[in-house]
Amino acid sequence: xxxxxxxxxxxxxxxxxxxxxxxxxxxxxxxxxxxxxxxxxxxxxxxxxxxxxxxxxxxxxxxxxxxxxxxxxxxxxxxxxxxxxxxxxxxxxxxxxxxxxxxxxxxxxxxxxxxxxxxxxxxxxxxxxxxxxxxxxxxxxxxxxxxxxxxxxxxxxxxxxxxxxxxxxxxxxxxxxxxxxxxxxxxxxxxxxxxxxxxxxxxxxxxxxxxxxxxxxxxxxxxxxxxxxxxxxxxxxxxxxxxxxxxxxxxxxxxxxxxxxxxxxxxxxxxxxxxxxxxxxxxxxxxxxxxxxxxxxxxxxxxxxxxxxxxxxxxxxxxxxxxxxxxxxxxxxxxxxxxxxxxxxxxxxxxxxxxxxxxxxxxxxxxxxxxxxxxxxxxxxxxxxxxxxxxxxxxxxxxxxxxxxxxxxxxxxxxxxxxxxxxxxxxxxxxxxxxxxxxxxxxxxxxxxxxxxxx
Amino acid sequence: xxxxxxxxxxxxxxxxxxxxxxxxxxxxxxxxxxxxxxxxxxxxxxxxxxxxxxxxxxxxxxxxxxxxxxxxxxxxxxxxxxxxxxxxxxxxxxxxxxxxxxxxxxxxxxxxxxxxxxxxxxxxxxxxxxxxxxxxxxxxxxxxxxxxxxxxxxxxxxxxxxxxxxxxxxxxxxxxxxxxxxxxxx
Numbered sequence: 001x002x003x004x005x006x007x008x009x010x011x012x013x014x015x016x017x018x019x020x021x022x023x024x025x026x027x028x029x030x031x032x033x034x035x036x037x038x039x040x041x042x043x044x045x046x047x048x049x050x051x052x053x054x055x056x057x058x059x060x061x062x063x064x065x066x067x068x069x070x071x072x073x074x075x076x077x078x079x080x081x082x083x084x085x086x087x088x089x090x091x092x093x094x095x096x097x098x099x100x101x102x103x104x105x106x107x108x109x110x111x112x113x114x115x116x117x118x119x120x121x122x123x124x125x126x127x128x129x130x131x132x133x134x135x136x137x138x139x140x141x142x143x144x145x146x147x148x149x150x151x152x153x154x155x156x157x158x159x160x161x162x163x164x165x166x167x168x169x170x171x172x173x174x175x176x177x178x179x180x181x182x183x184x185x186x187x188x189x190x191x192x193x194x195x196x197x198x199x200x201x202x203x204x205x206x207x208x209x210x211x212x213x214x215x216x217x218x219x220x221x222x223x224x225x226x227x228x229x230x231x232x233x234x235x236x237x238x239x240x241x242x243x244x245x246x247x248x249x250x251x252x253x254x255x256x257x258x259x260x261x262x263x264x265x266x267x268x269x270x271x272x273x274x275x276x277x278x279x280x281x282x283x284x285x286x287x288x289x290x291x292x293x294x295x296x297x298x299x300x301x302x303x304x305x306x307x308x309x310x311x312x313x314x315x316x317x318x319x320x321x322x323x324x325x326x327x328x329x330x331x332x333x334x335x336x337x338x339x340x341x342x343x344x345x346x347x348x349x350x351x352x353x354x355x356x357x358x359x360x361x362x363x364x365x366x367x368x369x370x371x372x373x374x375x376x377x378x379x380x381x382x383x384x385x386x387x388x389x390x391x392x393x394x395x396x397x398x399x400x401x402x403x404x405x406x407x408x409x410x411x412x413x414x415x416x417x418x419x420x421x422x423x424x425x426x427x428x429x430x431x432x433x434x435x436x437x438x439x440x441x442x443x444x445x446x447x448x449x450x451x452x453x454x455x
Numbered sequence: 456x457x458x459x460x461x462x463x464x465x466x467x468x469x470x471x472x473x474x475x476x477x478x479x480x481x482x483x484x485x486x487x488x489x490x491x492x493x494x495x496x497x498x499x500x501x502x503x504x505x506x507x508x509x510x511x512x513x514x515x516x517x518x519x520x521x522x523x524x525x526x527x528x529x530x531x532x533x534x535x536x537x538x539x540x541x542x543x544x545x546x547x548x549x550x551x552x553x554x555x556x557x558x559x560x561x562x563x564x565x566x567x568x569x570x571x572x573x574x575x576x577x578x579x580x581x582x583x584x585x586x587x588x589x590x591x592x593x594x595x596x597x598x599x600x601x602x603x604x605x606x607x608x609x610x611x612x613x614x615x616x617x618x619x620x621x622x623x624x625x626x627x628x629x630x631x632x633x634x635x636x637x638x639x640x641x
Contacts, residue, residue: 017573
């Protein structure tokens with residue numbers, strides 16, 4: 001009796017509410033539109049983020065390029081002095097600029113016949129440069145296009161070459177001691193006959209010219225150790241992805257990096273990597289995901305009742321009707337990681353030990369989220385079937401600085417290259433990906449670093 | 456046994472998958488009454504029910520690409536509405552786990568069961584503790600079993616059975632009462 005009453009009541013309630021009619025749909029829709037602005041706003045935001053990221057990368061790239069172009073370690077650029085036509089003559093005859101390894105420069109004295117003032121000026125310039133060089137201890141190299149480069153070692157060679165090789169070209173020139181103690185070369189004088197003996201006087205110790213350059217000969221500058229401004233690297237990463245409620249999953253990634261030297265100890269490290277992150281949530285689901293998850297139902301109840309009320313057996317329907325029971329949730333994401341880190345080398349001269357910190361931005365090339373759930377077999381309520389449902393996204397969002405990077409590294413030198421082991425951790429500041437899951441990772445990078453150039 | 460979905464409904468769902476606002480509105484208005492009929496049974500009042508409906512439809516629009524076209528859309532929508540309503544009242548339901556019916560109940564003649572309108576039924580439900588009303592709705596009307604209800608509400612299966620039994624007993628008591636309540640509006 002009670003069962004019949006319950007069934008009547010149940011059937012009636014189902015029928016009433018399945019046929020329920022409400023005329024306030026318009027009002028409801030206008031209310032919904034206040035909180036559901038569709039997807040119009042999302043697209044422009046995505047473009048804003050993409051544009052910002054592209055601009056940032058562009059600026060970094062241009063900055064690196066310009067910085068690399070302007071900065072040449074160990075080399076000081078000196079504004080070239082005005083060269084006289086005789087300097088050009090000497091430069092062309094001696095061709096010192098053809099030897100780019102020449103260090104320590106003086107200008108070859110070239111004196112016009114009958115004019116002594118330029119000689120004095122020139123010698124003063126030579127002496128002052130010699131003094132400056134000694135004081136500074138730095139080699140001075142003039143630009144080859146406007147000045148002649150002569151080493152102290154090569155200078156004697158040049159002097160000898162006057163007599164030995166260039167007698168033809170300088171046969172009309174004579175070299176005389178200058179009043180200032182320098183060297184005076186009188187040239188292009190048809191009345192003066194030059195010969196080998198005169199020219200060879202310039203090589204004798206008694207001659208002022210060798211003594212003038214004697215100050216330079218013992219100065220052998222040790223070439224400055226050239227360090228590359230930018231080091232490039234490729235790396236492979238093995239790491240574990242973690243999130244609250246997820247069992248840790250081992251993952252792999254790879255990419256390349258560029259280390260830009262800012263100071264002796266500090267470097268700006270950036271690059272691009274492709275990283276895979278997989279998460280497995282057993283018997284739980286991330287909070288942010290649960291708001292969006294909608295599992296299909298396998299219930300016949302309510303659906304058949306209004307259509308065929310007489311034939312519909314409510315009890316049977318209740319038996320087979322089922323809300324799928326959540327089993328587990330998998331997330332698999334292939335992402336592009338763009339880190340911007342600062343690296344501090346403890347002692348770059350002696351070892352390759354460093355620490356590094358910064359932020360990562362990026363996006364996901366492919367995201368796959370799989371929900372696995374059980375539901376009763378419709379043929380038998382006691383049997384369970386498992387089914388999964390996967391949703392995929394590509395380039396759905398761009399995150400900007402949402403991941404904090406910490407790492408330290410130690411390297412083994414392989415010639416000019418380095419093999420580096422770099423344990424790291426990535427800590428999320430917010431949810432990532434289209435499902436906004438907050439996850440991080442920790443592992444080791446195996447990195448191979450090599451210099452890009454020695455400018 | 457499945458009801459054939461109309462071509463118009465398939466077209467609406469297909470366009471909603473593409474994010475068409477126009478078709479989302481059409482879907483909303485087409486199923487609004489059905490969704491409201493579900494959410495009213497789980498909500499405290501009409502405003503609450505409307506919020507549940509709207510929250511549920513937002514989930515529908517966001518997740519419609521996950522909807523399996525081979526299954527009935529109404530059943531999928533029902534699941535979403537029920538889950539949304541339960542989620543909204545979960546704290547309230549847990550708080551009322553130990554609350555017993557302690558106030559006078561209006562009663563309706565048993566012979567009048569078939570004449571009960573939606574408002575009458577809702578009024579009847581209001582006389583049940585929230586947890587009992589929710590379990591009655593889940594089990595008797597929406598077809599969930601006790602295991603599922605226990606999982607949804609975070610209560611033991613045995614409690615689900617007990618609360619359902621009490622709810623049905625209370626409804627019988629209400630409907631068999633000699634007194635007939637005349638005011639039927641909420």
